[in-house]
Amino acid sequence: MFWNDLKHIREGSPLVHNITNFVVMNLTANALLAVGASPVMAHAAEEVEEMAGLASALVINIGTLSGPWVDAMFLAGRAARRKGIPIILDPVGAGATAYRTDTALRMLAEIPPAILRGNASEIRALARHEGGTRGVDAAHAVESVLDDAKDLSRRHGCVVTVSGPTDLIVHGDRILRVHNGSPLMARVTGMGCTATAITGAFAAVNPDAFRAAAGAMALMGTAGEMAAARAGGPGSFPAAFLDALAGIREEDVLGRVRVEG
Amino acid sequence: MFWNDLKHIREGSPLVHNITNFVVMNLTANALLAVGASPVMAHAAEEVEEMAGLASALVINIGTLSGPWVDAMFLAGRAARRKGIPIILDPVGAGATAYRTDTALRMLAEIPPAILRGNASEIRALARHEGGTRGVDAAHAVESVLDDAKDLSRRHGCVVTVSGPTDLIVHGDRILRVHNGSPLMARVTGMGCTATAITGAFAAVNPDAFRAAAGAMALMGTAGEMAAARAGGPGSFPAAFLDALAGIREEDVLGRVRVEG
Amino acid sequence: MFWNDLKHIREGSPLVHNITNFVVMNLTANALLAVGASPVMAHAAEEVEEMAGLASALVINIGTLSGPWVDAMFLAGRAARRKGIPIILDPVGAGATAYRTDTALRMLAEIPPAILRGNASEIRALARHEGGTRGVDAAHAVESVLDDAKDLSRRHGCVVTVSGPTDLIVHGDRILRVHNGSPLMARVTGMGCTATAITGAFAAVNPDAFRAAAGAMALMGTAGEMAAARAGGPGSFPAAFLDALAGIREEDVLGRVRVEG
Numbered sequence: 001m002f003w004n005d006l007k008h009i010r011e012g013s014p015l016v017h018n019i020t021n022f023v024v025m026n027l028t029a030n031a032l033l034a035v036g037a038s039p040v041m042a043h044a045a046e047e048v049e050e051m052a053g054l055a056s057a058l059v060i061n062i063g064t065l066s067g068p069w070v071d072a073m074f075l076a077g078r079a080a081r082r083k084g085i086p087i088i089l090d091p092v093g094a095g096a097t098a099y100r101t102d103t104a105l106r107m108l109a110e111i112p113p114a115i116l117r118g119n120a121s122e123i124r125a126l127a128r129h130e131g132g133t134r135g136v137d138a139a140h141a142v143e144s145v146l147d148d149a150k151d152l153s154r155r156h157g158c159v160v161t162v163s164g165p166t167d168l169i170v171h172g173d174r175i176l177r178v179h180n181g182s183p184l185m186a187r188v189t190g191m192g193c194t195a196t197a198i199t200g201a202f203a204a205v206n207p208d209a210f211r212a213a214a215g216a217m218a219l220m221g222t223a224g225e226m227a228a229a230r231a232g233g234p235g236s237f238p239a240a241f242l243d244a245l246a247g248i249r250e251e252d253v254l255g256r257v258r259v260e261g
Numbered sequence: 262m263f264w265n266d267l268k269h270i271r272e273g274s275p276l277v278h279n280i281t282n283f284v285v286m287n288l289t290a291n292a293l294l295a296v297g298a299s300p301v302m303a304h305a306a307e308e309v310e311e312m313a314g315l316a317s318a319l320v321i322n323i324g325t326l327s328g329p330w331v332d333a334m335f336l337a338g339r340a341a342r343r344k345g346i347p348i349i350l351d352p353v354g355a356g357a358t359a360y361r362t363d364t365a366l367r368m369l370a371e372i373p374p375a376i377l378r379g380n381a382s383e384i385r386a387l388a389r390h391e392g393g394t395r396g397v398d399a400a401h402a403v404e405s406v407l408d409d410a411k412d413l414s415r416r417h418g419c420v421v422t423v424s425g426p427t428d429l430i431v432h433g434d435r436i437l438r439v440h441n442g443s444p445l446m447a448r449v450t451g452m453g454c455t456a457t458a459i460t461g462a463f464a465a466v467n468p469d470a471f472r473a474a475a476g477a478m479a480l481m482g483t484a485g486e487m488a489a490a491r492a493g494g495p496g497s498f499p500a501a502f503l504d505a506l507a508g509i510r511e512e513d514v515l516g517r518v519r520v521e522g
Numbered sequence: 523m524f525w526n527d528l529k530h531i532r533e534g535s536p537l538v539h540n541i542t543n544f545v546v547m548n549l550t551a552n553a554l555l556a557v558g559a560s561p562v563m564a565h566a567a568e569e570v571e572e573m574a575g576l577a578s579a580l581v582i583n584i585g586t587l588s589g590p591w592v593d594a595m596f597l598a599g600r601a602a603r604r605k606g607i608p609i610i611l612d613p614v615g616a617g618a619t620a621y622r623t624d625t626a627l628r629m630l631a632e633i634p635p636a637i638l639r640g641n642a643s644e645i646r647a648l649a650r651h652e653g654g655t656r657g658v659d660a661a662h663a664v665e666s667v668l669d670d671a672k673d674l675s676r677r678h679g680c681v682v683t684v685s686g687p688t689d690l691i692v693h694g695d696r697i698l699r700v701h702n703g704s705p706l707m708a709r710v711t712g713m714g715c716t717a718t719a720i721t722g723a724f725a726a727v728n729p730d731a732f733r734a735a736a737g738a739m740a741l742m743g744t745a746g747e748m749a750a751a752r753a754g755g756p757g758s759f760p761a762a763f764l765d766a767l768a769g770i771r772e773e774d775v776l777g778r779v780r781v782e783g
Binding site for chain 1: 543545546548585586588589615618619620621622709710711712754755756757758760761
């Protein structure tokens with residue numbers, strides 16, 4: 001289902017502008033390169049509007065947020081909306097601290113993303129304006145937040161991706177489930193952020209945000225399975241995952257993708 | 262000796278709040294995940310007190326310090342002390358510049374850590390308030406700073422870990438030596454910082470800071486030996502090390518840990 | 523050709539002070555360790571002059587620049603010039619935004635580097651004061667910017683390295699081409715920044731900046747070929763590359779280096 005989009009990414013090499021966190025910058029830049037996109041990281045107020053103006057998608061990730069970075073995210077977000085490119089928002093740790101929840105809610109309101117991608121705890125916290133996710137963990141089951149995802153999708157007019165053992169992709173009443181993936185993916189830092197970045201690459205080439213979000217998660221899960229078959233543990237997983245992303249062929253996908261809905 | 266603590270980390274998945282440096286964030290987050298802990302990186306003044314309030318240990322690492330980060334470290338440190346969770350301090354580069362030495366000394370005085378972990382040059386610089394460690398290298402032999410470590414331990418009431426080919430763990434007159442490890446560990450950036458982060462995970466589950474510090478270094482050294490047997494060089498070492506941390510079983514440890522004292 | 527310099531780096535372990543970007547800090551620190559140098563990352567105004575004063579070379583990389591970092595780069599740059607150690611400048615993304623082009627041009631004028639290393643698009647943008655490189659990609663062919671490189675070299679009295687499938691090293695009318703390398707190197711983030719960092723290590727031991735720049739690129743390309751022969755894709759490439767850098771022997775180099783000019 002994602003093959004055409006991946007082909008377009010590989011052929012067009014869309015520029016994806018990331019304002020993301022320190023932990024995952026290297027991994028997500030490499031993941032974007034591996035799928036064929038062209039990543040750029042830029043966060044200075046002096047240039048984020050110009051950079052967003054060059055890009056085909058803007059990925060905002062609040063994983064290690066601070067005042068100046070949040071300001072730049074809003075500047076870039078407004079530039080992205082003026083230009084009409086999709087914003088993909090990753091509300092890392094929403095619910096853990098008021099600062100994260102409030103910042104993410106403010107972004108949903110003021111620079112509404114095309115796609116919001118989080119884990120179950122983050123989506124639940126944003127839908128209910130509540131705390132308690134205990135850091136960046138996904139303490140809640142994906143299915144238990146389906147109604148929260150629907151609420152957020154309707155309220156903000158965006159696609160909501162809830163990632164977990166099964167990924168939910170929700171747009172109003174449209175629901176899709178991706179059953180691909182590997183338990184190893186939860187044992188490596190930044191795999192959620194990587195899903196968000198790759199969602200940015202898909203949204204850069206596919207104007208249908210629902211299909212872009214679903215395709216990105218199906219590719220993540222498929223490459224994750226391929227990598228898990230080769231990795232000796234969470235340490236060797238990221239390299240195997242990037243190799244899989246870069247090398248995946250149409251025949252690797254056939255019969256492997258398990259999407260429902 | 263560290264098996265029970267590791268089991269408790271794997272079962273309880275304690276949240277470890279890190280305010281650390283840009284170079285090692287990804288590696289230390291993955292190392293904490295690999296031992297079973299739950300890492301979070303957060304450094305904004307707006308949220309560090311709240312985040313420290315959710316955590317079971319606070320790791321402070323001054324490897325790429327700057328004004329706003331140091332301010333946040335103090336805020337988080339005071340919150341950690343109010344809550345009664347252990348602080349683990351890594352004074353990266355103390356002795357190289359006055360800014361690093363002064364900042365680390367101020368932390369020892371104002372937000373005294375349960376455990377201070379550094380290399381011989383850093384420990385010596387802090388004990389003698391002197392410079393000359395030439396960056397983040399360990400130019401001095403571990404045993405030559407035993408008295409410095411004792412001084413610091415007594416002065417600040419903390420456990421002092423001096424890492425090197427043999428690690429020293431010192432609490433007043435109690436001394437323990439860990440002889441495990443591999444020379445490859447000194448050829449990879451961030452292995453010291455990783456030791457500090459893992460010390461945080463051990464301190465989160467073991468109120469005896471001396472045993473926590475020793476257990477963390479014994480696990481580091483044991484996993485380091487297992488990884489060195491599989492790695493083709495310093496480049497492939499980190500992945501092998503994380504795989505070893507994640508996969509280590511009780512039988513891997515038996516007869517392998519060489520602790521003295 | 524680079525063997526003697528590499529031997530001197532391995533024996534002397536020169537301290538290389540890096541003020542670089544968040545994406546590549548870990549990789550470039552590990553690359554410097556792998557060649558035998560001693561990396562330090564420090565960017566606070568409070569310490570960069572003191573740190574540069576301890577170092578044998580200063581590497582400035584504007585990949586994720588912002589106001590306070592740029593200020594620190596100038597402070598460190600002036601300290602490096604006072605001390606007489608070489609500055610190596612990587613103008614990441616020059617041409618993509620005015621902020622990057624202007625900052626790099628200001629650095630060329632006020633803290634002239636011994637060596638400027640960029641891709642073709644960056645070198646072209648700096649020579650012509652123009653935009654349009656579309657992020658950090660190298661959209662232009664290396665040979666097409668030979669005159670731009672000569673112009674920049676004459677104007678600023680520095681060596682200019684243009685990296686690409688073939689690397690150009692230019693100093694006024696002296697030109698050297700390095701034909702080593704692997705296409706995989708363009709599919710991994712930070713290989714250009716790594717070339718810059720390693721150029722810093724070579725410049726730290728070789729006062730002839732032209733030969734230092736050429737040796738660094740020849741080592742990069744040679745290690746890149748060795749790594750490509752072992753890597754399963756861009757994901758497993760960085761570890762293989764660092765292993766190659768660390769393990770390379772004189773016999774690996776003989777008959778392999780393809781330098782022309």
